[in-house]
Amino acid sequence: MLPDKKTAERELEIAGHLNPGPWTNHSLNAGLAAKYIAEKCTNMDADKAYILGILHDIGRRVGIVSVPKHVYEGYVYSMEKGWDEVAKICMTHSYPIKGKDFAEEVQDEEIFIKDYIVSCAYDDYDRLLQLCDSLALANGFCMLEKRFIDVSRRYGVSSTSVSRWNATFGIKEYFAKQMKCSIYDVLPNVKETTFMDIPLWKPPIK
Numbered sequence: 001m002l003p004d005k006k007t008a009e010r011e012l013e014i015a016g017h018l019n020p021g022p023w024t025n026h027s028l029n030a031g032l033a034a035k036y037i038a039e040k041c042t043n044m045d046a047d048k049a050y051i052l053g054i055l056h057d058i059g060r061r062v063g064i065v066s067v068p069k070h071v072y073e074g075y076v077y078s079m080e081k082g083w084d085e086v087a088k089i090c091m092t093h094s095y096p097i098k099g100k101d102f103a104e105e106v107q108d109e110e111i112f113i114k115d116y117i118v119s120c121a122y123d124d125y126d127r128l129l130q131l132c133d134s135l136a137l138a139n140g141f142c143m144l145e146k147r148f149i150d151v152s153r154r155y156g157v158s159s160t161s162v163s164r165w166n167a168t169f170g171i172k173e174y175f176a177k178q179m180k181c182s183i184y185d186v187l188p189n190v191k192e193t194t195f196m197d198i199p200l201w202k203p204p205i206k
């Protein structure tokens with residue numbers, strides 16, 4: 001189950017009032033990237049891709065939280081609404097290398113997330129949103145490399161960072177094959193945004 005486009009956009013707007021920040025524009029751009037790429041793939045629904053894209057980070061509505069916390073909150077909120085397809089994307093978008101993304105011993109929300117991810121079968125929408133999360137800045141679309149550095153400067157790197165980047169490059173190639181062109185060919189102003197100097201965003205100190 002999915003909300004319609006208007007409901008999804010309204011949800012993001014409400015969430016942006018609850019927790020203002022660049023994440024809402026990042027979400028809109030992830031949705032647009034997903035739509036543009038899906039339009040070029042014969043087996044995908046572009047409206048569904050857009051809705052999943054704009055809601056993939058909806059867990060951030062609860063405030064400035066960690067990666068596992070926003071994943072978990074997005075899952076719980078979407079399930080409460082009956083949007084199981086959104087709930088799945090809230091979970092899967094952050095874990096392109098599945099079980100290898102987790103430490104042996106996990107705690108709190110990560111116990112539930114790890115169980116879910118390890119036993120879940122990814123489909124093309126999961127893969128698409130893992131990719132689009134890394135193509136979308138708040139200011140527009142950018143080359144994967146730029147977003148990887150942007151995220152790493154804010155959250156740091158881990159022992160799995162390079163594997164995660166490589167998995168995402170693999171997804172890029174997977175969709176390029178289906179589209180019969182580069183993914184960058186369908187992302188407006190990707191070159192301009194990639195080369196734009198954007199100050200690093202830090203959460204406000206409370």
Ligand SMILES: [Fe+2]
Nearest residue numbers: 026056057133
């Ligand atoms: Fe995101």
